[in-house]
Amino acid sequence: MLRHSQPMKSKILLVEDEAPIREMLGYTLMKEGYAFREATDVAQARSLIADDKPDLLLLDWMLPGMNGVDYARRIRTSPDTKDIPIIMLTARGEEADRVRGLDTGADDYITKPFSGKELLARIRAVLRRTRNTDVDGVISVNGLALETETFRVTVDEQIVEISPTEFRLLHFFITHPERVYSRGQLLDHVWGQNVYVEERTVDVHIRRLRKTLEPYNYSHLIQTVRSVGYRFSTKN
Numbered sequence: 001m002l003r004h005s006q007p008m009k010s011k012i013l014l015v016e017d018e019a020p021i022r023e024m025l026g027y028t029l030m031k032e033g034y035a036f037r038e039a040t041d042v043a044q045a046r047s048l049i050a051d052d053k054p055d056l057l058l059l060d061w062m063l064p065g066m067n068g069v070d071y072a073r074r075i076r077t078s079p080d081t082k083d084i085p086i087i088m089l090t091a092r093g094e095e096a097d098r099v100r101g102l103d104t105g106a107d108d109y110i111t112k113p114f115s116g117k118e119l120l121a122r123i124r125a126v127l128r129r130t131r132n133t134d135v136d137g138v139i140s141v142n143g144l145a146l147e148t149e150t151f152r153v154t155v156d157e158q159i160v161e162i163s164p165t166e167f168r169l170l171h172f173f174i175t176h177p178e179r180v181y182s183r184g185q186l187l188d189h190v191w192g193q194n195v196y197v198e199e200r201t202v203d204v205h206i207r208r209l210r211k212t213l214e215p216y217n218y219s220h221l222i223q224t225v226r227s228v229g230y231r232f233s234t235k236n
Contacts, residue, residue: 010055010127011035015045015071016089017063025058028116034123042066049081056127059106061090072106077192085126107176141174142234144218155216165190166209173222173232182229206230 012034016022022038029036037054039045041064048054057075061068068088075081086106107126110119139146145154151167153160162170168190181189183199191201210219223231 009033009035011037011052012056012058012123013037013039013045013048013054014058015039015042015063015068016058016060017041018060021060024116025119028119032120040064042071045071049084053081054084056085056087056123058087058089061088087122087126139171139174141177141221142218144174144213144216144221146171146174155218160212160216162212163208165205166212169205169209170213173230177232177234180225180228180231186230202230 009032012029014022014025014029014036016025016038017040022040026036026038037048037052039048043065045057059068059072063071068090072086072088075084075086087108087110088106089110089112091112108122110122139148143156146152146167147154148171151164153162153167153170169186172186172190183202186202187199206222206224210222213219213222221232221234223233225231
């Protein structure tokens, strides 16, 4: 079922088997102007996504049949759905569970119980990150522009020579700023889970990408977090 109020912002699909939670979140989202659809399990969610692809998916961890973690992993491996932003909803607040949820490719993770204000803030943040693209398919950060349709990178309209792999790596970083990713996570997101590549390959491409960006004074945006991985940040 589709519910909406005006003005409509974005289409959000909630996959949650508990009716009171669906009712509460539906009210919160509609009050903010979001178009809201709900599913009680993965099978229903698949049908709704096939009918009308949402702008964001709120996905409960514990679902009847296939759980949310396994479904998120399938979403990320399907060409038709891999770009749908996902926020995991769960009562499991332990660090290991949060890491597991994010490792599936979820964009964010929120632990029950949570306030409506917190959820809306998370939704806005995820949509900002994943929609940092204008109508021409251009992503721009501080004068560094990526044309997603032509795989072209420019700085002040000057073309930057870059390899396809470096482009995909830079694109991922720019669309997922400030968050630290391990080498394994970068391999999954940029190279794909079904491709066998050693983790040291990530370090090689990071060095190449920094070297490519260095003449334009952007190499510092790709930061090393010791013993953890890498992040893209415009902060010092």
